[in-house]
Amino acid sequence: MIEKQLKVWFSIALKKWNSEKNDRLMPWKGEKDPYKIWLSEIILQQTRVEQGQAYYERFLNRYPSVHNLAQAIDNEVFKLWEGLGYYNRCRNLLTTARKISEEYHGEFPKSKEGLLKLKGIGNYTAAAIGSFAFGLPLAVVDGNVFRVLSRVFGISDPIDQQKGKLKFEALANLLLDKKNPASHNQAMMDLGATICKPKNPVCADCPFSNKCVAFIKGQQTEFPQKAKKSKTKERFLYYLILECKRQRLVRKRGAGDIWKDLHEYILKESDEPQAEKDLRNPSFWAPNTIFSAKQVRDSSDELVHQLTHQKIRSRIIYVIIEKKIELDGYRWVSNSEIKKLAFSRLLTRYLENRQ
Numbered sequence: 398m399i400e401k402q403l404k405v406w407f408s409i410a411l412k413k414w415n416s417e418k419n420d421r422l423m424p425w426k427g428e429k430d431p432y433k434i435w436l437s438e439i440i441l442q443q444t445r446v447e448q449g450q451a452y453y454e455r456f457l458n459r460y461p462s463v464h465n466l467a468q469a470i471d472n473e474v475f476k477l478w479e480g481l482g483y484y485n486r487c488r489n490l491l492t493t494a495r496k497i498s499e500e501y502h503g504e505f506p507k508s509k510e511g512l513l514k515l516k517g518i519g520n521y522t523a524a525a526i527g528s529f530a531f532g533l534p535l536a537v538v539d540g541n542v543f544r545v546l547s548r549v550f551g552i553s554d555p556i557d558q559q560k561g562k563l564k565f566e567a568l569a570n571l572l573l574d575k576k577n578p579a580s581h582n583q584a585m586m587d588l589g590a591t592i593c594k595p596k597n598p599v600c601a602d603c604p605f606s607n608k609c610v611a612f613i614k615g616q617q618t619e620f621p622q623k624a625k626k627s628k629t630k631e632r633f634l635y636y637l638i639l640e641c642k643r644q645r646l647v648r649k650r651g652a653g654d655i656w657k658d659l660h661e662y663i664l665k666e667s668d669e670p671q672a673e674k675d676l677r678n679p680s681f682w683a684p685n686t687i688f689s690a691k692q693v694r695d696s697s698d699e700l701v702h703q704l705t706h707q708k709i710r711s712r713i714i715y716v717i718i719e720k721k722i723e724l725d726g727y728r729w730v731s732n733s734e735i736k737k738l739a740f741s742r743l744l745t746r747y748l749e750n751r752q
């Protein structure tokens with residue numbers, strides 16, 4: 398009985414806020430095409446909406462259907478993804494597009510179980526595609542939903558542990574308006590993004606404030622809770638851009654480390670920070686990377702690039718030489734060809750700023 402009353406209160410409050418106050422606009426809102434929903438959800442994982450929007454539009458322009466994406470050349474897709482980071486998402490995007498195009502005749506599975514079989518689709522994305530495209534009664538539980546539920550009900554179970562996740566999923570599914578799962582899910586995410594924000598939630602405008610545990614106790618910032626503090630590893634990556642006759646030495650990064658399958662210039666990783674003068678010395682690099690001081694065209698200040706679990710500290714030296722050298726694992730690529738290859742954001746940002 399209590400559950401039923403709670404569900405009714407929650408549902409009425411959310412619906413009223415959604416119809417009267419929710420003015421959040423996003424290009425994929427109300428979308429029913431599973432391809433577009435999937436694309437937006439994959440792009441938005443780990444990416445801010447403002448940044449993701451431009452990528453979403455670019456991808457749809459270039460690949461209007463799942464068949465177009467399935468037939469794309471890998472490098473072109475990586476290039477289009479450049480700057481979004483977390484390149485596993487991009488690899489999974491291609492694998493899943495090809496599976497749907499070739500094995501499922503372009504049709505997305507219409508069940509949670511079917512969706513979960515696809516690479517890169519977990520509970521969250523399956524619920525989003527299932528509810529938005531097919532009206533399946535599946536609650537979407539993203540960071541916004543964790544935040545709203547943990548605050549409203551004062552739930553302190555850690556959201557980064559399986560037990561906590563299952564508890565939140567069960568509660569979200571209990572509260573879901575099963576007749577209108579798409580608008581309910583969207584409203585929950587919108588409320589979390591615009592009202593129940595991580596910092597400075599706008600409780601005065603919130604439809605749940607009369608019962609919200611966190612608000613009543615003044616503990617908004619204490620929810621949601623996490624068990625682990627993620628450790629950040631510091632790394633020192635130094636790059637040498639060696640150019641000769643409008644070509645540069647480039648290689649593709651392999652598996653087992655960050656930026657897999659992206660391209661890069663000559664890399665030397667160090668155990669400790671290096672000063673600029675050390676990088677200007679050819680002996681820092683490989684035995685056959687010989688260049689003179691006057692061939693150094695540029696050297697960057699220290700560049701700091703933050704990834705989820707790694708802080709990259711880097712410097713880049715740009716050298717133009719007259720005679721090509723050979724370096725194991727690297728190949729000469731023309732500058733025009735390089736424009737078609739995907740590089741890490743660290744390297745593209747440096748080159749953009751140089752121009």
Ligand code: SF4
Nearest residue numbers: 593600603606609612
């Ligand atoms: S009252 Fe405040 S803390 Fe509670 S759900 Fe609303 S915005 Fe979040």
